[in-house]
Amino acid sequence: MTVTTRALAGGLCAALVGAAVALAVARSAAEQLTPEAPPAGGPARRPLPTTTLVVRVTDRGTPVGARVLLFAGSEPLRIGSLDLYGARQTTTACVLAPGVVGSWDGLILARGVAEIPVGSDDCTPGPAIPYGRYRVWVWRGIEYELWQGEVDLSAGRGPVELAAPLERAWTPYGTLAADLHVHAYASNDSGLPNRQRVVAQVAAGIQVIALSDHNASGDLDLDIAQLGLADVVASIASNELTSDLMHVGVYPVTVDADAPRGGSPSEEDIADATAQDVFALARRLGPTGIVQLNHPRLRSGALFDATEWDGHAWPPPFPLTFDAIEVVSGHTAFNASNDRRLDECVRDFYTLVDHGRLATPVGNSDTHDLNWILDGTARTYVFLDAPMIQPFDEAAFLAALRARRTVATSGPWLDVEIAPARDQPTAGPGQSIRATRGSAWVDVTVAQASFVHVDRLRIAVGGLAGRTIEVPPGARTFRWTGVIDVGAVDTWIGVTADGDTPIPSELTGTYFQQKLHVGVTPLAIAAPVLVDADGDGRWRRGDANVVRHVGHLELHVIGQRRAVSDFHAFEAAGAEQVLERFRVDGAYVRDVADVAAEEGVPASGVDRFEHDRRAAPQGPR
Numbered sequence: 001m002t003v004t005t006r007a008l009a010g011g012l013c014a015a016l017v018g019a020a021v022a023l024a025v026a027r028s029a030a031e032q033l034t035p036e037a038p039p040a041g042g043p044a045r046r047p048l049p050t051t052t053l054v055v056r057v058t059d060r061g062t063p064v065g066a067r068v069l070l071f072a073g074s075e076p077l078r079i080g081s082l083d084l085y086g087a088r089q090t091t092t093a094c095v096l097a098p099g100v101v102g103s104w105d106g107l108i109l110a111r112g113v114a115e116i117p118v119g120s121d122d123c124t125p126g127p128a129i130p131y132g133r134y135r136v137w138v139w140r141g142i143e144y145e146l147w148q149g150e151v152d153l154s155a156g157r158g159p160v161e162l163a164a165p166l167e168r169a170w171t172p173y174g175t176l177a178a179d180l181h182v183h184a185y186a187s188n189d190s191g192l193p194n195r196q197r198v199v200a201q202v203a204a205g206i207q208v209i210a211l212s213d214h215n216a217s218g219d220l221d222l223d224i225a226q227l228g229l230a231d232v233v234a235s236i237a238s239n240e241l242t243s244d245l246m247h248v249g250v251y252p253v254t255v256d257a258d259a260p261r262g263g264s265p266s267e268e269d270i271a272d273a274t275a276q277d278v279f280a281l282a283r284r285l286g287p288t289g290i291v292q293l294n295h296p297r298l299r300s301g302a303l304f305d306a307t308e309w310d311g312h313a314w315p316p317p318f319p320l321t322f323d324a325i326e327v328v329s330g331h332t333a334f335n336a337s338n339d340r341r342l343d344e345c346v347r348d349f350y351t352l353v354d355h356g357r358l359a360t361p362v363g364n365s366d367t368h369d370l371n372w373i374l375d376g377t378a379r380t381y382v383f384l385d386a387p388m389i390q391p392f393d394e395a396a397f398l399a400a401l402r403a404r405r406t407v408a409t410s411g412p413w414l415d416v417e418i419a420p421a422r423d424q425p426t427a428g429p430g431q432s433i434r435a436t437r438g439s440a441w442v443d444v445t446v447a448q449a450s451f452v453h454v455d456r457l458r459i460a461v462g463g464l465a466g467r468t469i470e471v472p473p474g475a476r477t478f479r480w481t482g483v484i485d486v487g488a489v490d491t492w493i494g495v496t497a498d499g500d501t502p503i504p505s506e507l508t509g510t511y512f513q514q515k516l517h518v519g520v521t522p523l524a525i526a527a528p529v530l531v532d533a534d535g536d537g538r539w540r541r542g543d544a545n546v547v548r549h550v551g552h553l554e555l556h557v558i559g560q561r562r563a564v565s566d567f568h569a570f571e572a573a574g575a576e577q578v579l580e581r582f583r584v585d586g587a588y589v590r591d592v593a594d595v596a597a598e599e600g601v602p603a604s605g606v607d608r609f610e611h612d613r614r615a616a617p618q619g620p621r
Helices: 005-028 194-203 221-227 275-285 341-354 394-402 511-516 575-585 589-599
Strands: 051-059 066-072 094-097 100-103 106-109 113-118 132-139 147-153 158-166 175-182 208-211 234-237 239-242 247-251 290-293 324-329 360-364 379-383 406-409 413-419 432-434 439-447 456-461 464-470 477-485 491-498 523-532 538-541 544-550 553-558 561-564
Touching: 051 066, 051 106, 051 147, 066 158, 094 113, 100 194, 106 113, 106 194, 132 158, 147 158, 175 194, 175 247, 175 324, 175 360, 194 208, 194 221, 221 234, 234 394, 239 275, 247 275, 275 290, 290 394, 324 341, 324 406, 324 523, 341 491, 341 523, 360 394, 360 406, 360 523, 379 394, 406 413, 413 491, 413 523, 439 456, 439 491, 456 477, 464 477, 523 538
Parallel strands: 051 158, 175 208, 208 234, 290 324, 324 360, 432 523
Antiparallel strands: 051 113, 066 106, 066 132, 094 100, 100 106, 132 147, 175 379, 239 247, 247 290, 360 379, 379 406, 406 523, 413 439, 439 477, 456 464, 456 491, 491 523, 538 544, 544 553, 553 561
């Protein structure tokens, strides 16, 4: 067979056109995390780098994702440009090596190991890393200490190794770290490539991500799989319903890949909607999911501000049909002398609890870019019996969120254990105790990295005076134990840890300095522990009438909604299956039957149940 030169040229031309179209699609969707090869022909090739930065970031010898920030003098080395509103980086970060993003706030490593060119690359402006000597910061979110060192990246040095063994500041035993409100490519005020969002989340130590683009249903499953990161991070399909009045996260949602915005209502459909309409739409979008009220004190798109609620008046001027609430949100994670925004958010949340409105407190970054609010700046730790990513049990994760088994934080860790008396079995965040002697035993440990400065622990008791305990300056771990008065009527105990010194902006992002001239300040809040103070087996406060402590079974009765809460995510088709499972476990069958009969729970009304064992210890000692 004879192949002519013309035929070869035609075939080559067609191939090049096809490749160019494919590359254009990939680049327009911003989904590439591998540096592009230079085009054939055209301008001369760039010179080869004579120095390579060989990075290895580890946790007890195992490589882990992290951020690496190089300082030239006193200023961080900035890579790329600020392309959105002249202040935010969304589409100009540079892919320097597989799984490595060069950003305005440093190198972002998906796996913690990389070989990065120095002095010559395809970045704009370039080179991303000029030859020279640098101070180095390496960090991986708030659970680790900041690693500091120096590196000589002068020309002609060949491979230069940078080994950064990270030290854990604390370990959140029995939890998964989640950021359940993040934006990327489909948000009109973002455009960040989805894969870059995944890498940035992993580098911050986040394990569960809810992609919450404005009025767009989506997930990161494909991006995670293509990056080969399914062993360290999972995605939940989500949507942030965005109206002029409020923003509401919904997860999980069904994603229709063939429909505009993944099947979400459009911005025009929802812009002028009332709060009641937005919540109703959220329920239709995610009928079995979590409806999460986002940043209610942001001042814009913020329900509590828009309705002029003062955080005290009851009932508030809006529906209470949400399951979770952002108490610690990336854009409002600060307390300043003239604006105690975090304090406002805690006050609002405690008012809800005090009136029996039991929503789950969460913390999320609400990150839109790579520099204003960094990934994981605020986050939620969710307690699970089996906190695994591979396989990821989404049903169990959602059930734990519904059961309020959370600690939300912008920096410190809180281990909260509460018991009727010393040396008795304890309850953790979101659980309950029966304390009929007018007091409870509280055991709280706060742990923090050295760049986080907590000044105080606050223990709040519904309807009674709480207690504030000063944390010694410089303490990385501080424990307090003691007796707290709870009174004779059903109440709750809430614990927070906070401080007034901002966390370094290099670790949180530049939003606060640019917009508010403040910084992210540390706060952690544990979901309150409910106290059955009169010993009748129920928790009655405000609108709540919750049956508690039937053996290890908890049956929630709030309004007309009845369900048995679940950490193990055992699905029950009916009440008989609940009883049968507890018969197998040999636990509390008679009490379960009594409660089911007393409350008149039909088979269709029992959704889930729980055998509530203590998980691993919640924090360091």
